[in-house]
Amino acid sequence: MPLHLIALAAAAFGIGTSEFVIMGLLPDVAADLGVSIDIAGLLITGYAMGVVIGAPIMAIITARLPRKTTLIGLASTFVIGNLLCALAPGYATLMAARVFTAFCHGAFFGIGAVVAADLVPRNQRSSAIALMFTGLTLANVLGVPLGTALGQAAGWRSTFWVVSGIGLLAVAALAAWLPARIPMQPGNILREFKVLRDPRVLWPLAASALASAALFCVLTYIAPLLRDVTGVSERGVTGVLLLFGVALTVGSTLGGRLGDRNLEFWLTRMFAGLVLVFLALSQAVHALAPMLALVFIWGTLGFALVPLLQTLIVDQAAEAPNLASTLNQGAFNLGNAGGAWLGSMALGSGLPLTGLPWMSAAIAAAALLLTLWGTRRHGRRAATLAGQAGDEALPLRSNA
Known part of the structure; x- marks a missing residue:
């Protein structure tokens, strides 16, 4: 490295x-x-x-x-x-x-x-x-x-x-x-804000927020779900969370490699896989073995999306990548808060814990539809990563 x-x-x-x-x-x-x-x-x-x-x-x-x-x-x-x-x-x-x-x-x-x-x-x-x-x-x-x-x-x-x-x-x-x-474009506040009017920049930001909301709608309440529904002990919950953390690391590496090959193809496949995983979670919460397997797959797919979405926003906002890339982090955190809030509101309204994976599946499905629409209508503004680069690194420019 x-x-x-x-x-x-x-x-x-x-x-x-x-x-x-x-x-x-x-x-x-x-x-x-x-x-x-x-x-x-x-x-x-x-x-x-x-x-x-x-x-x-x-x-x-x-x-x-x-x-x-x-x-x-x-x-x-x-x-x-x-x-x-x-x-x-x-x-x-x-x-x-x-x-x-x-x-x-x-x-x-x-x-x-x-x-x-x-x-x-x-x-x-x-x-x-x-x-x-x-x-x-x-x-x-x-x-x-x-x-x-x-x-x-x-x-x-x-x-x-x-x-x-x-x-x-x-x-x-x-x-x-x-x-x-380090290569950089001269700062221009007007240009930085102007690029945010472009739908090719806005839809990846929305997809990032939805991806994070789908994750945290269930993850926020994973401890009571495992303890009260699956029957996992307190110590066992810690072990499951450790397994989930390992899956996040695997997913990040996997997403980076797949994104270098065909970013948009794998972005849609990851969202589709998340929908299926959340649907499966809703049926497997009462059995430990399938729950553990699905938690690992969930973490892998969920965090494989992060480098894919981050690369996409850097490409789409070629004229103002710094602001757009930074806003994408805000979109992830907005999704964190939104997903936790939606889960809280649902549980407060009487939805059982087993209903949360259904909500996350619906949110992930919305992200999938948005991604299909965005990639087909707009595509990526910047040059496709695969096939246009060769092995040469970009020349470094002065910061001046």
Whole structure:
């Protein structure tokens, strides 16, 4: 793996751990700060909305800055935000620190994806983006369980101290391994916003939001589903989530490789596969063996979509890839919040837990229809990855 991709993946690992580890620490945070568990849960919502709001703001602010400087600055903001989380004296300051940290999330992944794609030959762009996002999947496999265990043993603040240390290492790696000159287009705020009127840019953003909503409609409530319906023990739930995290890592790598071959073909197949998996989940929730198999397939297909959709948006928004790629991260997080909200509303209205996979199947079907329409009507604006690149990397241009 090229060193610059290792640096990007290391930062992605730290950011991903910081985002998701709070789920395992909620009881400890709630008890320490004297708030109820549902109020503590808003720390997750606040982070997600911070990504949604902060992504376009940071993309515009950094539009004229050199890419290396921007990525180092965003990673440094992440370190500061986690230090503030570790030092937060109360709930309000912790919420503010979480939102502050989230502002760098969308912009880092959005701009980092563009940089990863621009530093390799065109026929390797999806793989490069997938390698960067491997850091995010490893955060779920390693960072979250280890961070949760550390927080439970030494206090939740200790986890944020360690995550800050990981962030410092990532900053050092970015400074050492990113090239000084990274290809970029001169910043133009009017052009950046104008490209968002193009349907070829809007439909991939909508597909990303739907893909994430389908995932989180079930994933948010996977623990009670496994415990109360499948009959899995508390320790067994942790094992299933670990299996799901491994599937995310496999899916990211798989999506990158398939995207380099035929992005649009595999994008539609992944959505179609998700529909079938969710339908199968609705029937298999009472049996452990098929449930485990389907959870692995679900995680693989679900995260294979991430590099595919991220590459697609970079291609479609060729005139303003930084803003569009960053907004795509906001779309993913908007889908996270939307999927969890839809699941909550459905359960509150009397829908049983076994009905959630049906809802996710419907959302995935909507994403499939949108993708079929978008690919047939508009296609990809940029050159197709396969067949037009050869083995030569794009020439590097000055940041000036």
